[in-house]
Amino acid sequence: MTELMVNNANNAHPLHQPPAERGRRASRRRFLTVFGTAAVGMPLLGACGAVPDRPAVAADRKGPMGGAQPRVQASQAASPGREVKRTSFPITAVGLTWTGSPRGVRLRLIDRNGKPGAWQKVTAGCPCAKDPETARTKSTTPPNRALVPAHGSYGYQVDVDSGVKVIDAIAIDAGTSGTKGRPATAATPSNSAASGTGGAPAFPPAGVALRADWGADETKRFTADSSESSPTRFTRAQAITVHHTATPLDDPDPAATVRAIYEQHAVSNDWGDIGYNFLIDRQGVVYEGRFSGTDGIPAHNARDEVVTGFHTFAFNPGNIGIALLGDFSKEKPSTPMRASLVGLTASLAALHKLDPLTGITYTSPTSGKSTPGPALGGHRDWTSTECPGSAAYLDLSAVRESAAKLVR
Ligand SMILES: [Zn+2]
Numbered sequence: 001m002t003e004l005m006v007n008n009a010n011n012a013h014p015l016h017q018p019p020a021e022r023g024r025r026a027s028r029r030r031f032l033t034v035f036g037t038a039a040v041g042m043p044l045l046g047a048c049g050a051v052p053d054r055p056a057v058a059a060d061r062k063g064p065m066g067g068a069q070p071r072v073q074a075s076q077a078a079s080p081g082r083e084v085k086r087t088s089f090p091i092t093a094v095g096l097t098w099t100g101s102p103r104g105v106r107l108r109l110i111d112r113n114g115k116p117g118a119w120q121k122v123t124a125g126c127p128c129a130k131d132p133e134t135a136r137t138k139s140t141t142p143p144n145r146a147l148v149p150a151h152g153s154y155g156y157q158v159d160v161d162s163g164v165k166v167i168d169a170i171a172i173d174a175g176t177s178g179t180k181g182r183p184a185t186a187a188t189p190s191n192s193a194a195s196g197t198g199g200a201p202a203f204p205p206a207g208v209a210l211r212a213d214w215g216a217d218e219t220k221r222f223t224a225d226s227s228e229s230s231p232t233r234f235t236r237a238q239a240i241t242v243h244h245t246a247t248p249l250d251d252p253d254p255a256a257t258v259r260a261i262y263e264q265h266a267v268s269n270d271w272g273d274i275g276y277n278f279l280i281d282r283q284g285v286v287y288e289g290r291f292s293g294t295d296g297i298p299a300h301n302a303r304d305e306v307v308t309g310f311h312t313f314a315f316n317p318g319n320i321g322i323a324l325l326g327d328f329s330k331e332k333p334s335t336p337m338r339a340s341l342v343g344l345t346a347s348l349a350a351l352h353k354l355d356p357l358t359g360i361t362y363t364s365p366t367s368g369k370s371t372p373g374p375a376l377g378g379h380r381d382w383t384s385t386e387c388p389g390s391a392a393y394l395d396l397s398a399v400r401e402s403a404a405k406l407v408r
Contacts, residue, residue, distance in 0.1 A: 080166055081159040084110060090152035092174040092256055093247075095145070095264035096122060100164035102144045110155030119159065122146050125246030126323065126379060126387040128265075128275045128311040130230075131366060142313045143167055147247055147257075147264060170268040174256040177215070200350035201406050204298055205343045208278075208286045214255045220266045221273050221291060229272025232292060234305035235365050237352040238318040240345055240376045242396060243276065243311060244388040249326040254281035257325060265310065275310035276323040278344060284336030286344055289321070304351060315373070315382045317365045320348055328389030342399055345376055346406035356400040356407065376400050 091109075098105055102124035109117045129142030150156065150171070158166060211218070223229050251257055262274040269275075276289040277299040288298035292307040299306055299320060311321030322344065324333055333341065349356050356376040363370045371382075378396055379387035388396075 080105075080164075081157075084116075084155055084157045085169070085171065086110060086114070086155035087171050087173075088154075089173045090154065091150035091156070091171045092152075093172050093260045094148045094150050094156050095168070095170040095172060095260070095268050096148065096158070096166065097143050097145050097168040097269065098160070098164055098166045099143045101161055104161035104164040105144075105146070105166070106159045107148055108157050108159075109150055109153035110157065112154045114155070116157065117153075120148075122148055123246055123327070125327075126243045126311070127313070127383075127385050128243065128321070128379075129313040130271055130275075130310040131308075131314055131316045131364075145264075145269075147245065147260060149248055149251075168268050170264060172260045172263050174253075174259040174263065175215070177253050177255040201343065201347040203300075203347040203351040205286065205340075205347050208288055208298055209255070210288045210296060210298065211291065214258050214287050216259070216262060216274075216291075218291070220262070229266070229270070230310075232301075233308045233317065234292075234301045234303070235308065235318045237304075237306040237320055237348070237354070238362050239315075239360055239373060240320045240322065240348055240354065240356075241312050241315075241379055241382065242341070242377070242388045242392065242399075243321060243323040243379045244328045244392055245279070245323050245325050246327045246329075246387075246389070247325060249282065249331055251281070251325060254283070254285065254325050255287070258287050261323075269310075271310045273310075276321040277307065277309045277311075278321070279323045279325055280337050280340050280344070281325045282334045282337050284334075284340040286340050289323070300351075306352075312379055312382050314367070315362060315364065315371065319362070319382075324388060324392055328392035329386065330389075330391055332391045332395050338395070338399065342402040342406065345399065346403040349376065349403060350407050356403040376403065 094107060094109075096105060096107070103121065105122040105124075106119045107122050108119045111117065123146060124144040125146050127142045127145060156169075156171065158169060160166060221228055221230070245257070245261065247257055258274075258279055261276075261279070265271050265275045266273050273291055274289045278289050279287040281287070290299065290307050290309040292299050293301060295302070301307070306318060306320055308317045309319075309321045310316060311323070312319050322341065324337060324341070326333075326337075332338075345356060348354070354360075354375045358375050359372055360375045361370050362373050374381050376396070376399070378393045379385050380393060
């Protein structure tokens with residue numbers, strides 16, 4: 001096994017460093033890491049059909065929340081059902097992207113000793129994506145995506161139904177978060193009726209975990225030549241759309257999951273950043289998503305325009321994406337999560353003068369196309385998908401009512 005690992009010992013936040021230093025660190029993303037592969041009861045894939053491992057970074061820095069920054073091995077599952085991918089680090093999650101049936105993929109994890117676990121069905125999560133006008137790869141529909149928890153495994157294997165093609169597979173070590181600096185309380189709208197002070201809720205609500213708080217490695221937004229992979233674009237807010245991540249509800253380290261999603265979106269999908277504008281965990285902690293500047297105001301510029309994320313294919317500009325961490329196909333959001341969703345959507349609705357109870361006509365600033373939709377809705381209101389899960393979707397009408405009461 002040959003490894004060329006990048007060990008980045010600098011603890012300073014990249015945004016606190018001069019541009020030259022940020023660029024130097026960004027370029028490290030391009031170093032190649034080569035890991036060996038081993039078969040477990042199956043023949044190794046030959047050179048024919050194998051896709052070379054992609055550039056990857058391993059970093060051992062401490063994150064702002066006290067845990068390690070994410071480190072990553074990226075590898076293509078060139079031959080599902082035959083090839084076993086092994087890593088030299090414990091895997092937090094395996095990110096998968098595929099075309100074909102959303103239910104046509106299975107995965108099994110490999111432990112430290114090379115012993116495979118049971119095959120598990122992979123559930124496709126939110127099919128978030130860049131808009132076709134801004135994506136480097138043009139497509140008419142986004143592929144299926146999933147983030148499968150790996151519980152510190154050291155490898156994985158993928159099997160698929162006929163007609164399914166795995167586009168990308170990535171093993172992610174997102175580190176552990178620790179408790180130092182972790183936001184402990186749910187985000188609540190400040191200056192709001194809920195707090196007894198009257199008036200519309202202010203934005204941002206109290207308690208939002210900014211990118212530095214959850215350990216976003218800002219170098220991942222830059223290319224080797226120090227330019228932003230996806231430069232920020234801002235536009236007038238028109239809608240708020242709720243998603244779910246289809247990850248387990250009993251997540252022991254939601255901040256690590258946010259980092260893993262960031263890794264999958266920014267690097268594996270090559271979007272240059274996390275696709276959502278906000279994420280909320282079961283404790284009600286709200287996480288800042290897509291980068292919008294360094295002023296501490298999430299998702300917006302100084303003119304209160306919203307940064308374009310990558311979450312609702314063809315309807316991203318002006319559409320604020322909020323992802324609930326977990327799978328809400330059958331379970332409703334927890335009480336703290338729901339309270340934070342209400343508080344966040346109320347403060348956004350007040351800021352942008354949106355009525356959570358009404359419909360809007362969304363007009364894409366890039367394509368000019370107009371489409372009717374809800375001011376506060378779910379991903380499935382805009383496209384054919386199960387996101388944000390049936391239980392969360394059914395609960396949205398009550399969320400709208402509660403948010404509207406706070407705004408009025
Ligand atoms: Zn979604």
